[in-house]
Structures are given as structure tokens and as C-alpha cells.
Amino acid sequence: MTDLHADANPMIEVQNLTKYYGGKAAIHDLCFSVPRGEIIGFLGPNGAGKSTTMRILAGYLSASGGTARVAGFDVARESNMVRRQVGFMPENNPLHEDMRVREYLKFRARLKGLNTQKSRVRTEDVVEQFSLGDVRNRMIGELSKGFRQRVGLADALVHEPELLILDEPTIGLDPHQIRIVRQHIKSMGKHHTVLISSHILPEVEVTCTRLLIFHEGNILANDTPTALENALEGRHRITVELNAPQEALNQAWEEMAEVEQHRILPAEGEFHRCALTPRDGEDLRQRVSALARARGWPLRELTRERHTLEDIFVHITSPEEDF
């Protein structure tokens, strides 16, 4: 884990944050800090405490213990200041169905403290930014889910907050709409710090610059997606299919010092499929292909498994499971 405390002025700073719901801890002693200008992903199964943490940061709930600071303001004592800095889109993106798009956005802008003039300008800006021009006078209740999601994002952004908190922003959308929303999130990430949550990995993997993995009210990891993958680099396995007798293969792997573990299975034809686990994370591919050439064994597959975040996620949230 990188040392985030080096950042003198983090966007979010959470210390020992705890929230009890009727005696049961939804989040327990959370400590993390998030630098400005990143797209942060809260990842975890349902009920892991992602939404609770987001609601506390957005000033909707109060914590049972601990402190949280957003943009330098304490969420408990300076809630109003925090709410000015935060654009929040809750789960399922609730909207006033009986209002028209532009009317709603203007109403929201006014609530967020913008004056009449400013709220009109900003409403036009976000309508433009999220390509809502064609539906600006339509009732929100009549809009498709993709449009509604964009209205929600426009609302979160209308008062130009420093931090955007989006709880499950792509849930229930079709793949095309998901792509549009992702693009919007990425472009919002250029000027704002964005916090999104998801229980789906590919979601956060492609959008986020930093991941926080939640599990049962605790944070298990806080790092960049690449760093998280690198942490497991050493476990990359090699799969190779060779046309050679099993005993010869067995002997060859025994002799190769870099191979920690191996397993040989018969495959189609004369081939054998071998799974090799390297010692100290070494890349065995060159060694294996050289060996095949030297012995004259036909080689038809040589792959190095990449550990996806999926593996990391599964690994971290169920530590006893070996993979």
C-alpha cells in the first residue's frame, strides 16, 4: 500500500470511522485517505459498507464514531460546507418524476445555493455537457433509464462540487448506456475527484485510478488497480501444451529450478497439458520454449495467466481460499 499520508491536502480523510445500525457495525474502524483528482472505486459485495461510507461522506448520515473530512471540512461539524463541496448521486438515482429535466436541474441548483442567474447558466451548461438538449423539456418520469442516469449525473455536477460521490452509477443500464456513463465519469474525473461504488469488478477496473476494496465493513486494500495486480504478479502461472511423453515432461520440470510446482494432464492427441507455478514470480515462457526447441517437442500452446482483479477480489474477500 502506498503511503497516502504524504499528501498534505487530501480530498477525503477518514479516521476510525464506525457506523452501527442497531448494534451491528455496518462499517468498522475505517481509515483511509484519498488524494485529489483521482477516480476512486469502492469495490465490495453488497452490504460491505460502501453505501454507508458514501452517505456519511455526503452528509446524509452521521457516524457512530471516528472522523471524516472532505475537502478539509469535518462532515459532522461542518456538514453544510461539506455538502457544498459534494455532488451526491444515491443508489438507484432517485429523481422527481413529475418535474421536467431543466426545471429539476434548476431547482436542484437553487437548493445547492446557486443564485437565480448562476443556476440558469449552470443548468444550461450541464444540459449541454450531458447531451440532454433533446429532452430538456420532457418529464423525468417519461425518460429512459439512460437519460435518467445522465440527469442524475448532471444534478450531481450542477453546483461544480470538488467531490462527486456516485453510488452504483451504472447499475441496471444496458451495455451501451454503461459505456456512455463511463465516458462521462472519466471526463468528470479530469476536473473533479470522483468516488464511485460497485460490486462489479470490470466496472471500476476500467474507470478508476484507485481502488478501495470493502469487505464486511472493513477496507482490505487501497491501491491503484495496477499495483493490486502487481502484488499478485508472483503467482502468475504458465500453461503449456507439448507433444512429449509424460515421464520425459515430468523429469524436465523436476530439473528446472524455477518451477515450484507442476501438474501434467493428458490433452487431445499425443499432447500433454502442463500447469507450472514459477518460483519468485519469474516468467518461465522463454525457458519453456527453449526447452521445447532443444528437445524437438512440438509446442502448440504457451500462455501466461494474468491475474485479473476478479482473482484479487475473490482472493482478498475470501482469504482462506487458495487460488
Next chain:
Amino acid sequence: MSVIMTLTRRELASHFLSLRGYVIMAGVQLLLGASLLTIVYLLNGRAYDLPFTEKFPQTEFFWLVLLMVSPVITMHTFAQEKSSGTFETLMTTPVSDLQVVLAKFIGSYLFFLIAFLPTLLYPFIVKQYAHEAVAIDIGSVFSLGLGVGLFGSFFTAMGCFASSLTRSQIVAAVLTFAAGTSLFILGYIADLRPSEMMWWHTTLQHVSMLRHMQDFSTGIIDSRHIVYYVSLTTVFLFATVKSIESRRWK
């Protein structure tokens, strides 16, 4: 202040954006019209030495309207926002709990007043068809209006409170109606004159909304009644703020 204005306008507008608002207005006018009709029949061809407003609290329709309209107006204030989730987006904007409660109350109360507004025409209708000599006592019309207004503010505040307790609009409406009707029935108990005056009987007479309204309808503006309704309104608004706050310490 402008936040309260924005929210109040939204609250008031929400009544006109759905059918419900128009149904409420039509219902109020239908029942009050029936009430007026009953009174006109009653007074037809008979000499009567009290203002005609005095008859209103004696008709069932009048009370039916008063007891039912506030629960229906206020049931959605918080319950709907909670069930649809917009409460969360509302409470994460820089508005205070008090501002939200006041705006919801003012918006609902304004709609209550609007629904009753056409009744101001009743004196003119009566005058149009009554004998030349019939004088409409503007004073008693005003005091009955004040009585209805005070009653409405109490019930609206109670309705907001009930709505803040639940996510179901129906539960909110039933709670308000049950509480209001129970309180109203206490007034009838006060009217069952027992042979000797007991302490509870005297107390009931003070909280009897039937008696309050009789006073208002005959043109008596008793400050005790005003204090009664204003303080109950305040108590329930305070309770609503606390109920909204409770999400933080629950």
C-alpha cells in the same frame, strides 16, 4: 430564506402537477357546498338571529372536510420522498432540517388555504338569494375563516409529523386521520354533561375543537383558542424536525 422559498414553491407545485391536488380541491368544495346547501335549506323561510356561519360547525360535511383534507394533503410530504429515495438527494444539499420542515409545512398549508379559498364566495351567494334585509356579518365570516385556518395549521403540522415517521403515504394519512379524529371525539365526550363537573371534564372542554369552532363561528375570537392551535402547530413542527434529525442518531 431563498432555499425555503424554492422548496415551498416545489411543495406547492407538486399538488398541481398531479391529479391528487385537483381531486382534493373538488372534494373540499363538494362537501362544503353540501354543507352550505344544508344550511340554506335549514334557514329557508325561517327567521334566525345568529350569523349563518354559526350553522357550519353543526353540519357533518364541514367536519368531514376538516378531518380528512389535511391527512390527504400532507401524507406525501416526507413519506413519498423517503420511499422514492429523493429524500436522500434533498438532505445532501446544503439545506437544514428546519428549512426542509418549514418549507414542507408552508407549502402544504398554502395548498390547504387554496382549497378553502372559494368558500369566501359563500356569503355573496347567500346574499344573492336571501331577503334584502338579511345582513351578512363579515366579522363572523372572518372569525370562522380564522378558526378553519388555525385548525388547518395544527392538522397540517400533525400530518407532516406523521409523514416523517413512515415511508408509506397510506400509513401517514391513516395516522393523521386517526389522531385528529380521536382528538375531535374528545370534544363530544366533553358535551356529555355529567351531573357534576369533574376535573377531566373541564379539561376536555378546553381541548374540544367542537367548542372552539362554535366560538369562532359566532364571531368570538378567544385568545385561548389561538394559543391552543398555534402551540400545537409549533409542537408538531418541532417533533417533525426531531424526527427528521433522528436518521443521524439512529
